[in-house]
Amino acid sequence: MGKKQKRGKAGNAAQYLTRNQAIKKLQLRLSEFRRLCILKGVHPREPKRKVKGANKTYYHVKDINWLAHEPLIQNFRAVKVHERRVSKARAKANFSLARRLMRAKPGYKLDHLVRERYPSFIDALRDLDDPLTLLHLFATLPAEGRLGISASTVDKCRRLVLEWNAYVARTSSLRRVFVSVKGFYYQAEVAGCSVTWLVPHQLAQVLPADVDFTVMLTFLEFYATLVQFVMFKLYHNLGLRYPPVADKSLEAAAAGLAGIMKDIAGLAADEQQQQGEQQQQQQDGTAAAAAALPDVVQRLGTLGKKLQELQQQQQQGDTAAAAAAAEDESEELPEIDSGGGDDSESEADSEADAAEDEDEEEEDEEGSSAEESEEDAAGSEEEQQQQQQQQEAAGDDDDAAGVSGAAVAGGGLGSVDPDDDAGLCSVLLQGCVFWLAREVPREPLLLMIRAFGGTAAWEGPGSPLQEADEAITHQIVDRPTQGHKFLSRAYVQPQWLFDSINHRVLLPAELYAPGKVPPPHLSPFVDNEAEGYTPEFARTIKQLQEAARAARRAAAGLATEAAFLQDGSAADPAAAAAAAAPGEDDAVAEKVYQKELAKELGAAQGVEAGDADQGSEEEEGSEQGSDEEEDAAAAAAGKKRKAAAAGATGKAAEEDEEAAMADIMMTRKNRKLYARINRAIEGKAERVAALEQRKAKLAGQQQQQQQVAAGGRLKRQRKAA
């Protein structure tokens, strides 16, 4: 028989200490112990057997021993002693001594803790969510000496935050953005780790009284150190100097991100020269957009003209639609400028959006423009035209899909593999130039636009462009009405940008027009299928995404073909020289594009040459036919359902009984687990059902409203008659 074990010498009793035991062992005060725990990342443990009682906090004895060897304890003691000396000197009115002492304040560093807690860089990246969120919070807090939030702390946070954002924008590692009631959620992909952080809305924070800021500041102290080192490594990997020098004047003008990015870009120029040609081209798109812009403008301008010409040709026969031509021009011009040469956004809209959206638009038109009653005729024609376009789109699916896809696919159409998410993100907004209105939050939008390859301009110092610049393709506004409008650009609400980024397609700008309630902003972090409920708008977006994907694939194919052609012709030295000429590629693309346009318009003419009325009748007829079919099918289905229901109840009862009997033979553990799982499943189903129910209710209400509105319209028409 072995020696009898003494109580408390082995097992949980010896392995775990309560908090008070730990404090006694370390000879610290509770506040010091807490501080040390925060800095060292020591947390309580959950022993299997709580020897000293269930209501105690337990620490592992190894953790405490580890704390006991921490050199910081000595440093803290030195700080404490120093503070005592200073206070003593002050109390004795020996101010000169106090001042001298204050100057020689013992400091301490947390570098070794970072290394200890995160032995590898990846470890640190994995735990970066909380640090970034806290830094972003403190970067927006007011400095409050009473609570220990010093101005230098806030400044430091602000600097780190800007550096991080600049890095994210520079490397195009931003993946998702979600604007919630709580703030902006960002998700970036850094070195294969996804880092998610939350930034509060840019409003003055109110410091709550029931929050212990010392705890948060201790966390902040460590987090700031950690993020500094992480940033150093990230910048180092990019070959950039750290810390970057922020442009003071821009920072003062609340364009700090731009200031830091300027510095980074400047440094990056040397690096760029060493890198390949392709890279440089990309850089042209992002950093040096302003330089590249005149070319684009010129090209787009010529395209617009050609399109107008084509349209005029098309409408020569059709005199009735001539009036609408001007409007069409005005409507379609912005879309011409929007992407890398895509004319048919309206088609994309008409295809992608549900018919309701159009209805709404019509209503809007009619509702809002009483003075525009004269234009009603033109409007109706326009509608007809739209319908035709729709038909046409339905007619040759491949083409339409390609073109509408091109509209939504955005900037880097040809240069990126549609399966390469990172590549796609870096060029999604390529060629788009945004003007940020005064009322939109500049910093987040600047980050997003730059991270996705776009160019942003704003009012104030540091802006690369002026508001009236022709190059601007999108103006982001958040005001009920937009007074003066440039025809050459699309006016969108900020949500357009968030949604476009999240879904990797350029959504139709009409949905996000200023003054309109935009479509719902969906969370990019949700897997709708796993959740069991897919919102309506998610389906719409899915269609758009598919179109965009197809377009990208097609464009990628084109690009590879072109490359192949180039390679082939490289054998011919003269041709090679021609291919090497910079304008050549563009010329080829333009030709292809023009051909497509002509084809499309030809098809549209063909349909028009047929009969519009007939077409509409056909549509109606088909609708009626489909209605009848539906009715019949519904009736049959109803019968079946009844028959099935009778069988089903019997079957269900049988199944119930089987389940009950299977339940008998389960072990108790399994039975509980089974019940728990089932409860979870049921809960989920319940939530989904609640959503469905609410949705049905809302749909019913909307229908009623529509009916009422339709009645009103009829009355008005009669009165007018």
Added chain:
Amino acid sequence: MPKRPKAQAVQPEPAPQSSSEEEQDEQPLGEELDLSSEEEFADDEGASEEGEEEEQSEDDDEAAAEDGADEDIRQAIAEYYQAASEQRRPADATGNGVPAETSGREHESSGRPLDPGSDSSEDERPSRNTIGDVPLVWYKDEDHIGYDAQGAKIGKSQRGDKLEQLLARNDSRKALRTIYDAYNDEDIVLSKEELRMIMRIRKGQFPHVEVNPYEPYLDYFSGDVDPTPIINAPEPKRRFIPSKHEEAKIVKLVRAIRKGWIKTGKAKRAQQQQPQVYLLWGDDDQADSAKTGSHLTYIPPAKPKLPGHEESYNPPKEYVPTEEEKAGWELLPPEERPGYVPQAFECLRHVPLYANFIKERFERCLDLYLCPRVRKKRMFIDPKTLVPKLPKPQDLQPFPQTLALRFSGHTSRVRCIAPHPSGQWLASGSDDGTVRLWEVATGRCSAKWTLGEPIMSVGWCPNAALQLLGAAVGKRLVLLLSGLGGEEVEAAARAACKVPAAAAAGGEQQQQQLARWESRPDGGLELHTQHPVRQITWHARGDYFASVAPTGATQAVLVHQLSRHSTQNPFRKNRGRVQRVAFHPLKPFFFVATQNAVRIYNLAKQALAKKLLGGSGVISAMAVHPSGDHVIVGSEDKRLAWYDLDLSTSPYKALRYHSYAVRGAAFHSTYPLFASSSDDGTAHVFHGRVYADLMTNPLIVPVKILRGHKVVDSAGVLDCAFHPTQPWLFTAGADGDVLLFCN
């Protein structure tokens, strides 16, 4: 000569002051009480006094220079006179119409020079009472309050009643500064000076105006050159030579500063402000080690859940709760309310500040360092894998499935049923006091016996030559002639039931305590026992039958022999309350179920063979498998336990599927079936196959849940029994019906 302590210099002062007090006493009350204003005045006065003091002290100094000792003596004499005049003055005041008593006492109590400037507790008024620190209530009923220094009693003063006191209070001008000292039984009038002192104490100042806490510091070891130094040694030389050690140090510092090792001023500050960062993680990215510095596995903090659609500033409309829903949530207690209520804003500029942002971050911080972290393995289990794979009931047929017949007739709950061994008849006993005989095929009630009391149990005698039906009624066991099997059988039964008078008489002496055998007028037999009988059960051969009377203590189990009309008590003592008994179908074994165990006795060896351990509930039903190797036991804790007697004394399988207490359990005699019935109104039928092979465990499969009985007064199916040959089940319900379920 060191400066004289100030107290001495001040002492002459109080006298003129107190005299001015007396004059002030004549002033009206309101002014008198306005101490705060007077306080200032007093302070001023104090200041002026200080000034005087200084002058005086200077005078004193001068005087001291001339003749110090004389001055001291003169001073002391002056003090004495002043104290004496102060004593005299109140006495004069009595003549001026001031209440004689109080002033007199005051005068008495101040039988020593009053020194308001003194800190000593000894200088306080001495107590005239000498009882010490004892509770004053001890003297409550006495006519004295204690004893004076001479040991004489001090009588209680006539303080008068409350009204008088009030009047006196109103009359007296000093009422508001008069306090009553219960210990000495006297009123004390506080002087102005004392009041001022109190006020100063309350303000946290020194009690005495004259005290100056900031006396000029007297430096004994000053830098002034004393004409008469203590040490007269000459200054050492080293004081005049520069230190070589210091010089070396300075040279070192200068060199360090020149070379830039030590930074001073601006350079130093700039250096401090630069972030001290370097490449912490080298290029050799080591594989992430799972261990922390404390050699424990690193548990990363749980990441918060990422926001869903509902957190959006512009969620889909269906995510936003309606007003009614919100109102409903507000009615809920706070802990049940949803933590986050989705909100919708029409545009980004309408989104307000999220008020809880800092609070939530703070809570996250707390979670990070205060919450124990545990690595939990999340299992993704398909719930279907948890459901055991059972053979389909269809493959295990036959078993009772459908309700075939309803035997109606009993007017109260049917407690017990017993199918006839031939399978054609069914006997049932009910709370209405009747035993009925039913024809199974038709459901016709062919006979009915009224026995007066609720029938607790019925059982057929297995002896086919007798066709006797036993019933447990109250304290009686009744054997009834069933009338089946024709006249011969009936005659035999009558003969068997005839109790010879001699046997009855002779056996009386010894059997008096156990049971009294009597013939029934209708030809049956009756046994009168001492205790109410709950169960009757027959041995397979039909000669012995046993009865259970749970309240019978030592006589709980009785075994009766029909042929000899004798009764015996096999157990001298029962361990616990006996609930059920059963005979082994083949061997000489006897099962006794007490409330929490089943004991199996070997009747041949007269010894305990086995004890089956029950669960926590009271055993309410027991059935023995036809092979005799298996027992099922139902208990009131809803459990049905299957015991394999070859295996263990604990259940092979304990099934808990009834929602109320189990009331009946039964094995089929030929088919591999068993059933249980319960107060939840159901009977469960199981396929229970037993293998001859000892290595294979019995196969238990639930095959059918039979419903049909109503639950009356929280009693459901009280008994169940299988048909002896067919796979049919009879159930007896509390609703007064007996049901037959067929396959």
